[in-house]
Amino acid sequence: MDSPIRLVAYSDADWAGCSDTRRSITGWCMFLGNSLVSWKSKKQDQVSKSSTESEYRAMSSTCSEIIWLRGLLGELRFSQVEPTSLHANNTSAIQIAANPVFHEHTKHIEVDCHSIREAYDACVISLPHISTILQTANVFTKALSKHRHHFLVDKLMLLNHPASI
Amino acid sequence: MLLVYVDDIVITGTDTALIFQLQKRLQSSFHMKNLGPLQYFLGLEMHSTTTGIFLNQYKYIQELITLAGLQEGRSVDTPLEVNVKYRRDEGDFLSNPSLYRQLVGSLNYLTITRPDIFFVVQQVSQFIQAPTHLHLAVVCRIVRYLHRTFALRTFLPCGFSYSFGCI
Numbered sequence: 001m002d003s004p005i006r007l008v009a010y011s012d013a014d015w016a017g018c019s020d021t022r023r024s025i026t027g028w029c030m031f032l033g034n035s036l037v038s039w040k041s042k043k044q045d046q047v048s049k050s051s052t053e054s055e056y057r058a059m060s061s062t063c064s065e066i067i068w069l070r071g072l073l074g075e076l077r078f079s080q081v082e083p084t085s086l087h088a089n090n091t092s093a094i095q096i097a098a099n100p101v102f103h104e105h106t107k108h109i110e111v112d113c114h115s116i117r118e119a120y121d122a123c124v125i126s127l128p129h130i131s132t133i134l135q136t137a138n139v140f141t142k143a144l145s146k147h148r149h150h151f152l153v154d155k156l157m158l159l160n161h162p163a164s165i
Numbered sequence: 166m167l168l169v170y171v172d173d174i175v176i177t178g179t180d181t182a183l184i185f186q187l188q189k190r191l192q193s194s195f196h197m198k199n200l201g202p203l204q205y206f207l208g209l210e211m212h213s214t215t216t217g218i219f220l221n222q223y224k225y226i227q228e229l230i231t232l233a234g235l236q237e238g239r240s241v242d243t244p245l246e247v248n249v250k251y252r253r254d255e256g257d258f259l260s261n262p263s264l265y266r267q268l269v270g271s272l273n274y275l276t277i278t279r280p281d282i283f284f285v286v287q288q289v290s291q292f293i294q295a296p297t298h299l300h301l302a303v304v305c306r307i308v309r310y311l312h313r314t315f316a317l318r319t320f321l322p323c324g325f326s327y328s329f330g331c332i
Binding site for chain 2: 019020025027029033034035036039040041042043076139140141142143144145146149150152153156157158159160
């Protein structure tokens, strides 16, 4: 059965977010239709030399989750036919994933990170750019101002529901 | 789909008749009580409406605020201060870190319905081995934020009709 409900993903990173180790923070979230179904905030396992690199690492781990979720949805007979959109706000990181040419600044990135290229080629994911302002995953990478925090909380579909209790 | 936790079972699916049939089948083999539509499971409260499902841990939040002893304290708008980075060995170590650990553990469980605190809970979880007074202050701020925003619920809008049942 083809599902009318699409999986959509957002990926962000805070470069050198950890002051003890200077490692970056990965943040991502995924929606099935309009429902938030999966999210993560995690320190990356090594230091990134640039913000692009940290974003690329974040996108790569988001991609792994997408592959797993698409498999799970397939088992539940909600197969995703279209590629899953992985929204990222760093154009250079998107380029590294979508354009498998040699990049001087990324030659040290481990092979496993580049699995995202294969997923992109196989149309498992697509890589639309999203503005930083609309980047929902931002809330999983750093502390935000009151206005920004509540704007993103809204996007996560956290609502005040006065009807019960 | 059938979910079993010790002696609680949740059944869900798109076919109500099939759910009913499964319930009957199980009831014929095991001694069990049908509690009707799912409302409460492992501290999670569900509220089903025509537009979708609301999930919250209202009772759990109240217990957490009481555990922290912050029922009367001032509340805040955000879970974490902006532009402040926390380090591992900043401040004096807590002589008894058990309250810190208990609070952080509970906050972790609360992230199931409150992804808005997920980042900050990830932050404070890193200091669980040797928490300082400063780290405890961060945890207390999260609790004060919850005090302000306890009415926030995760909303899962329905794309199509879904029914939940529980035994």
